[in-house]
Structure formats: C-alpha cells, structure tokens
Amino acid sequence: MSKKILIVEDNDDDLFIMKRYLAEAGFDNIVSASDAASGVQKAREEKPDIVISDTLLPGSNGFEVCAEIRAALGAEKPKIIITTGSIDAVDAVKAKKAGADDYCAKASDCAPLLAAMKKIT
Amino acid sequence: MKPDERTLQEIEKELLKTKEELNLQRWGLEKTNEAIKTLYRELEKKNEELRALDKLKSDFVNTVSHELRTPLTTIREVIAQMSEGILGPTSEEQKKFLAVCLEDVDRLKRIIDNLLDLAKLESGKAEFTQEEVDVVDIATHVIASFRSAADAKKTELQGRYSAKKAVANADKDKITQVFVNLIGNALKFTENGRIEVMVNDGPDSIECAVSDTGRGIAAEDLPKVFGKFQQFGTADGPRENGTGLGLSIVKYIVELHQGKVRVESKTGRGTTFSFTIKKIPRG
Numbered sequence: 001m002s003k004k005i006l007i008v009e010d011n012d013d014d015l016f017i018m019k020r021y022l023a024e025a026g027f028d029n030i031v032s033a034s035d036a037a038s039g040v041q042k043a044r045e046e047k048p049d050i051v052i053s054d055t056l057l058p059g060s061n062g063f064e065v066c067a068e069i070r071a072a073l074g075a076e077k078p079k080i081i082i083t084t085g086s087i088d089a090v091d092a093v094k095a096k097k098a099g100a101d102d103y104c105a106k107a108s109d110c111a112p113l114l115a116a117m118k119k120i121t
Numbered sequence: 122m123k124p125d126e127r128t129l130q131e132i133e134k135e136l137l138k139t140k141e142e143l144n145l146q147r148w149g150l151e152k153t154n155e156a157i158k159t160l161y162r163e164l165e166k167k168n169e170e171l172r173a174l175d176k177l178k179s180d181f182v183n184t185v186s187h188e189l190r191t192p193l194t195t196i197r198e199v200i201a202q203m204s205e206g207i208l209g210p211t212s213e214e215q216k217k218f219l220a221v222c223l224e225d226v227d228r229l230k231r232i233i234d235n236l237l238d239l240a241k242l243e244s245g246k247a248e249f250t251q252e253e254v255d256v257v258d259i260a261t262h263v264i265a266s267f268r269s270a271a272d273a274k275k276t277e278l279q280g281r282y283s284a285k286k287a288v289a290n291a292d293k294d295k296i297t298q299v300f301v302n303l304i305g306n307a308l309k310f311t312e313n314g315r316i317e318v319m320v321n322d323g324p325d326s327i328e329c330a331v332s333d334t335g336r337g338i339a340a341e342d343l344p345k346v347f348g349k350f351q352q353f354g355t356a357d358g359p360r361e362n363g364t365g366l367g368l369s370i371v372k373y374i375v376e377l378h379q380g381k382v383r384v385e386s387k388t389g390r391g392t393t394f395s396f397t398i399k400k401i402p403r404g
Contacts, residue, residue, distance in 0.1 A: 090156045093149035105156035108166065112159050 003049035003121060007032040008039030008065055010058050014085065014106060021110035036060030043069045048078050055084040063098040070099035079120045083113060182240035186233050197226045235366035242373040249292050249377060256287040256296065256327050256398060257320050263300040264318055270308055277315045287322035289400045295374045296398065302367040303331040303394050311335035326380065330395035338386040346384055347372040
C-alpha cells in the first residue's frame, strides 16, 4: 500500500496541482487540511507517513504545524516537508529547527517537491 | 591533568555544536538558494504567460476590429443610399429612422476605430513618428475644426498661448488626436459655457490644458477617468455619444511622448485636463 500523505495547504489550486503530480508519481493515498489547527488534528487522527505543509497558513504557519506534529507524534514519523510559494517566507533553517526533514519551494510542475519525496521515501 | 582534560572535552563538544550549527546554516543556505531560484523561475513563467495572453488579446482586438469594419462599411453605404432615395422612393418617416440607423452605425465605427487605436498603442505597434511640430499650430487647427460645433452649443471656444510657437519633437497626428479628444470631450459636457485651450512653452516641456465650464466630474469618479469604457456624468443628463475610450487614448499618447496627463474637476463648475509634451531630443 502506498504511503499515506497529509497535505496542509490553504490554496485550492496549489492543493489540486500537488495531488495530481503526487498521484502521477504513485502517491495516491492523500488526505488534506486547509488550516494549521485542522492540519495538526488530522495528523493525530490519520497518522500519516509524510506531511507536506505550506508555510503561510490561516491562523498560524507551517513551522508551528511542524513543531506541533513533532511534539505530538515523535521525531521519526511522520516525515515532514515544508513548502513555500512566497519569496518573503523562505526560511529553510527555521523549518529544520521546527523538525522538518526537508524544505522546498512550490513549482507549477512540483519538481522540487517530488525530488524531496524521493529522498525521504 | 583532569581539569585540562575536561576543558578539552568541553572544547570538543563546543566545536561539535558549532560544526552542527554551521552544517545546518549551510544546508539552510543551499535550500534557500534552491527555493528562491525555483520561485524566480515560476515568476518568469507567469510573466511569459501574461505576455502571451496580452498578445493574444491584442491580436484578437485587431482581427475582430478589421472583421467588423468591412461589413459596417457596406451597411452604412446601403442605408445612405436608401436615405437618399437612390434605391427607390423613401417616405419622410422612413428617412427619420434611417437617420437614426446612420448615427448608430457611425457610433459603432468610432468605437471600432478607437479600439483599434488603443490596441495598437497597447501592443506598442503604433507607429510613432518624431518630427518638429508646432503645438500652437496644432491647437489652432483643432479649435478651428470644432468652431461650428461650439457655436451650436453656444459655447465660446478659444486658445491662449504663451508664445506664437511651441515646438517639440513629437508625432503630429497623435498630438492632434489628443487635442481632438480633449476638446471634443469638453464640448460634449459644456453648453452655454466656455472652453479654453492653453499652450505654454517651457524649456524642457510644453504644457497644455483644455478647460471647460461644463458639468464637471464627481470626485469619486476622477481616478477612473482614464480607464477604458468609462463614461461619467450621464445619470443626470442625456446619454452622450461617446465610446469611453477617448481619454485612455489620450493617456497612452501623452505617455508615449514621455509626458503626464492630469485632471482637475468640480461638479457643476467645470473640468481641466492638462498634459505635458516633453521636448525629447531628436533621434
């Protein structure tokens, strides 16, 4: 069975694109949340193998989502990738310090995300 | 020896921590670099898409305008012939309706012409010839062409010039169009009033203005006057026979000459459109 993925993303278009490219790459077990609080809650309930979180989220941000999931579920699982679509919000060190395994920018062909997925799976 | 060993251990620990922190910073820099490169590439892609879209829009406007013009010319010709009785006897009643048809066909033609002008200006395809032109001469000619229309609206139309000549390197036809659009516009909204056309020659630029004592533009509408398809002040009066494109064209032409266009207005008191033509060195 393919790995379960949780995407925390508030932009519907970005979510649609990510789902499409991930499914094409063989990741078809995907759940999603559209804000920080429900993202953390879904992570507790669904126990995903991988979390992909956007940086700028309603109510909070991807770094906090990452730290909260780490605090709740431990340091090993899930693997967490933080993504960003805004140059102003680029901060890889902050992502690592929050417990993320990898960090990349959003692209319309999802190439950086797919590369990061390959590395951690 | 022991205290020294502890110190060494501590130093080693410290160094290890520093190394880890450095590794983290290096990883962070690499990732940040990658992310910024990706985001720039995305921006470039979006820009390209926008440019392509803009071109598509211009091409579309160009093609459609040309396709619309041809049948319109035929329609106009036939209506004119019917109206003149060339195609058979026409009653007075029929003539009245045919005159309305002609007016609307002419209005359509103006809209299409303006759309074509604007599409050309927007796409940067407009031919821009630079020659020595006398702006006072242009203003005088345009004023003369509007004389009878101004008389019909019992409106005084006069030019006021700081010198006999005001010469700049500019596109004569386009500057003429600016005056035509602004004076035509002023006349549309002015009755029993006064329209003044000013040309002031300066060292670096020529300042021009068209002032009217017409009904003015409401303050909230002022920021929108240069937008496309904007028509104002029609709620309280009859619908004017405009296309809503004239002032957009004015703005484009003035900016093409590295000038600026401004509007000041007070409801019920009148409006002043002023613009500058930079004295661009020839070349």
